[in-house]
Amino acid sequence: MSGDVEVEEAARERLFDVVLAEAVAAERASPPAPRGRQWALVAAVLLAVLVTIGVALLKAADSRDEAQDPKTFDPLFPRIEREFHFDRLCVQVRSLERVRQLPEGELPPLAALPRAPNEGLPVPVDIVDALAGRRGVRSLCVAGDSGMPVESWRRIAAMPDLEVLTICCDIDAACMRELRHAPRLRALGLEKAKFRISAELMAALLELPRLDSIALSWQELPPSALAALAGLPELRSLYLEKCSTDPGWLDALAQLRTLRWLFLALGPWKNGVLTAEDLRRIGTLPRLESLSLHAVDIAAADYAALPASLQMVSLHEPVPASVVRELLTRPKLRGLCLRCADPEAESTLCELLPTTKLERFGCDTGVSERLWDALGHLPRLRHLSFRARKDIAVDLQRVVGLKALEHVGFQASVPAAETLGCLRDLPQLRRVVISGVGDGTEYRADLVGLQQALGPKVDLIVH
Amino acid sequence: MLPPVERTSSPAPVMFAVTDFGAFAPMLRRYLRTLGARADRVDDLVQETFVVALQKQFEVRGDMGFAMWLRGVARHLLLREWRSAARSREVELCDRVWNEQCGDGDGEDLVDALRECVRKLPARSRVMLQQAYGEGDGRAELARAFGLVADGVKTALRRLRAALKDCMQRRLRRTR
Numbered sequence: 001m002s003g004d005v006e007v008e009e010a011a012r013e014r015l016f017d018v019v020l021a022e023a024v025a026a027e028r029a030s031p032p033a034p035r036g037r038q039w040a041l042v043a044a045v046l047l048a049v050l051v052t053i054g055v056a057l058l059k060a061a062d063s064r065d066e067a068q069d070p071k072t073f074d075p076l077f078p079r080i081e082r083e084f085h086f087d088r089l090c091v092q093v094r095s096l097e098r099v100r101q102l103p104e105g106e107l108p109p110l111a112a113l114p115r116a117p118n119e120g121l122p123v124p125v126d127i128v129d130a131l132a133g134r135r136g137v138r139s140l141c142v143a144g145d146s147g148m149p150v151e152s153w154r155r156i157a158a159m160p161d162l163e164v165l166t167i168c169c170d171i172d173a174a175c176m177r178e179l180r181h182a183p184r185l186r187a188l189g190l191e192k193a194k195f196r197i198s199a200e201l202m203a204a205l206l207e208l209p210r211l212d213s214i215a216l217s218w219q220e221l222p223p224s225a226l227a228a229l230a231g232l233p234e235l236r237s238l239y240l241e242k243c244s245t246d247p248g249w250l251d252a253l254a255q256l257r258t259l260r261w262l263f264l265a266l267g268p269w270k271n272g273v274l275t276a277e278d279l280r281r282i283g284t285l286p287r288l289e290s291l292s293l294h295a296v297d298i299a300a301a302d303y304a305a306l307p308a309s310l311q312m313v314s315l316h317e318p319v320p321a322s323v324v325r326e327l328l329t330r331p332k333l334r335g336l337c338l339r340c341a342d343p344e345a346e347s348t349l350c351e352l353l354p355t356t357k358l359e360r361f362g363c364d365t366g367v368s369e370r371l372w373d374a375l376g377h378l379p380r381l382r383h384l385s386f387r388a389r390k391d392i393a394v395d396l397q398r399v400v401g402l403k404a405l406e407h408v409g410f411q412a413s414v415p416a417a418e419t420l421g422c423l424r425d426l427p428q429l430r431r432v433v434i435s436g437v438g439d440g441t442e443y444r445a446d447l448v449g450l451q452q453a454l455g456p457k458v459d460l461i462v463h
Numbered sequence: 464m465l466p467p468v469e470r471t472s473s474p475a476p477v478m479f480a481v482t483d484f485g486a487f488a489p490m491l492r493r494y495l496r497t498l499g500a501r502a503d504r505v506d507d508l509v510q511e512t513f514v515v516a517l518q519k520q521f522e523v524r525g526d527m528g529f530a531m532w533l534r535g536v537a538r539h540l541l542l543r544e545w546r547s548a549a550r551s552r553e554v555e556l557c558d559r560v561w562n563e564q565c566g567d568g569d570g571e572d573l574v575d576a577l578r579e580c581v582r583k584l585p586a587r588s589r590v591m592l593q594q595a596y597g598e599g600d601g602r603a604e605l606a607r608a609f610g611l612v613a614d615g616v617k618t619a620l621r622r623l624r625a626a627l628k629d630c631m632q633r634r635l636r637r638t639r
Contacts, residue, residue, distance in 0.1 A: 004556055007553050007556045007557065008556050008557070008559070008560050010499075011497050011498070011499070011556065011557035011560040011561070012560055012564070014496050014497050014499065015493060015496065015497040015560065015561070015564055015570070015573075016624070016628060017496070018492065018493050018496040018497070019493065019570060019573045019574050019577055019631075020577060020581075020592075020596055020624070020627065021596045021597070022489070022493075022574045022577075023574050023577035023578040023580075023581050024581060024592050024593055024596040024597045025596075025597055026574065026578050027578055027581045027582060027589070027593075254510070254514070257506050257507060257510050258506070280517055281517065283485065283513075284510050284513040284514055284517060285510070286485070286488050286506050286509045286510045286513070287506065288485070307485050308485065308486060309485020309486060309488070310485075
C-alpha cells in the first residue's frame with residue numbers, strides 16, 4: 001500500500017510540474033506587478049543587467065531583424081516568411097567582379113546565379129566559392145542547371161554566418177551530408193523544379209539537426225521523403241509549394257508533430273482540393289498555430305473543419321460570407337489573411353472585424369473605405385498587408401492611423417520616397433514589404449531614397 | 464474553450480463535430496504527464512490519440528464525455544507503448560489522482576489558480592521560477608544568476624513549490 005501512496009504522490013508532483021510550467025509560461029508575457037519592497041529593486045537591477053546582456057547579444061547577431069528565439073515562436077511574425085527568397089529581393093551575383101564589389105560586414109540575401117539568365121547554364125562554381133569565403137553572408141541561394149562538386153558544398157558548410165540556404169540546383173546525398181558542418185544553418189530550401197527528393201537525400205538531410213525551417217518548391221516529393229522530416233527535432237516551419245507527390249502525403253505530413261507553421265500550395269497536386277477530412281487530418285498536428293493555403297479549393301461547408309486552435313489563417317482563394325463569419329468568430333484567431341468572394345462577404349468582414357482582437361490582417365484585394373474604418377477598430381493590429389490602389393498615398397494615409405503597426409506590406413508599384421515617408425509616423429514600424437513590382441526598373445532607381453524616407457530602424461523589402 | 468459540439472436538446476447521443484482537436488491538447492498533455500508519460504513522448508501520444516479519434520466514428524454525449532473518452536484512448540496508447548500489464552495498476556492510481564485533482568475538468572482551473580499565485584510572488588522568486596521552469600536553467604546557472612550555492616537554489620525552489628501548492632489549493636477550494 002505504501003507503494004500506492006508513493007505512486008500517487010509522484011503523479012501529483014508530475015501534474016503540479018506540468019501545470020506550473022504552463023502557469024509560468026503564461027505569466028512570462030505579462031509585466032510583473034509593482035511591489036514596493038527594497039529587494040524588488042535588486043531583482044530589477046539584476047533583470048536590467050540580464051536584459052542588457054541579452055540585447056547586446058541580439059544586436060551582435062542581427063542589427064535589424066529581431067532575433068526569434070525558437071522557444072518563443074510567434075505565429076504572427078514567423079521567421080520563415082522573411083528569410084527565404086520568396087519574401088525578399090536577393091542581390092543577384094553573376095560575376096566575380098560583383099563579389100568583389102560587395103561591401104564589408106553583414107550582407108543582404110545573396111543569390112549566386114549563372115552568368116546569363118538563360119536556362120540550362122551550370123551553377124557558377126567560382127562565384128559560389130568566392131562567396132563562401134566571405135563573412136556576413138546569412139542567406140545564400142545557389143542556382144543552376146547542374147550540381148556542384150563536393151568541395152564547393154564543403155566551402156558553403158564552412159561559412160560561419162550562414163543561416164539560410166536555398167538550393168536551386170542538383171544535390172546528392174553525399175553533398176547534402178557536407179552541410180551538417182554548417183555551424184548556424186537552420187533554414188534550408190530545395191527549389192529546383194522537378195527535382196526528385198530521394199529517401200537517401202532525406203536521410204542525409206536529417207544529419208542537419210538544427211534545421212527549423214524547410215521550404216520545398218516544385219519538387220517530386222514521395223510521401224516517405226516527407227515523413228522522413230519527422231526526424232528533424234527542431235522543425236517548426238514547412239513551406240510546400242506545388243510539389244508532386246502520391247496518395248498518403250497527408251499521413252506523412254501528419255507525422256511532423258513539431259510543426260507550428262505550415263504553408264501549402266497545391267495547384268495541380270491533388271487537383272488542388274482539400275476536403276473536410278483532409279483539414280481534420282492536418283488538425284491532428286498538435287502544435288500547429290499557423291496555416292496558409294494557396295491554390296487550394298475547399299468547399300464552403302468544409303472550412304469549418306479548419307483546426308480551431310489555429311492562431312493564424314491565410315486563405316488565398318475567395319471565400320463567401322459564411323466562411324468569413326465562421327473564421328472571425330473563432331476565439332483563438334489572432335491573424336487572418338483572406339480574399340472576399342463578393343460584396344456580402346466584405347460586408348460581413350467589415351461588420352465583424354471590430355468585434356475581434358486580430359493582431360494581423362491581410363487581404364489580397366484593395367481595401368475599401370469601410371474596411372479601413374473597420375481596421376481602425378483593431379487596437380492590437382501589428383501586421384497589415386493589402387493590395388494598394390493606384391493612388392497609394394490615399395491608402396498610406398489610412399495606414400498611418402493604425403498606430404500599433406509593426407509590419408506594413410502592400411502590392412503596388414513603388415511609391416515615391418516622399419509618399420512612403422509618412423509611415424515614419426508609425427512608432428512601432430520595423431518592416432515594410434512592397435511586392436509585385438516584378439523586375440521593372442522603376443524601383444531600382446530609388447531604393448536608397450525609399451530606405452532613407454523610412455529611416456534606419458525600418459527594414460525595407462522590395463520584390 | 465469548449466469544443467464545437469453540435470448541441471441538441473434530445474437525450475440521444477450526438478455526433479461530435481471534431482474540428483478542434485487542439486482545444487483538447489493541453490488537457491491531454493497534462494493527463495499523460497500525470498500518468499507518467501515521458502515529456503518527449505507526450506506530443507506523439509497526443510497526436511496518436513487524435514488520429515484514433517479521427518478514425519473512429521464515435522458517438523459522445525457532450526464535451527465532457529468526449530474529453531473522458533480521449534483520456535481513455537490516451538491511457539490505452541500509453542500502456543500499449545509501455546507494453547507492460549504490470550504498470551496498469553500504476554496507471555490506474557495516476558488516473559485516480561487526475562480525477563481527484565481535476566474531476567471532470569481539463570485542469571485549466573489549476574493553471575489559472577497557479578498563475579494567480581505566481582503573479583503574487585516577489586519579483587526575485589518569479590524570475591527564479593521563470594528561469595527554472597520557463598528557460599529550463601539548471602541549478603548551476605540559477606546559482607550563478609542569483610548569487611546562491613547550488614543547494615541554496617534547491618532549497619529555494621522547494622520552498623517556492625510548497626508555497627505555490629498551498630496557494631493553489633486554497634484558491635481552488637474557494638472557486639470550486
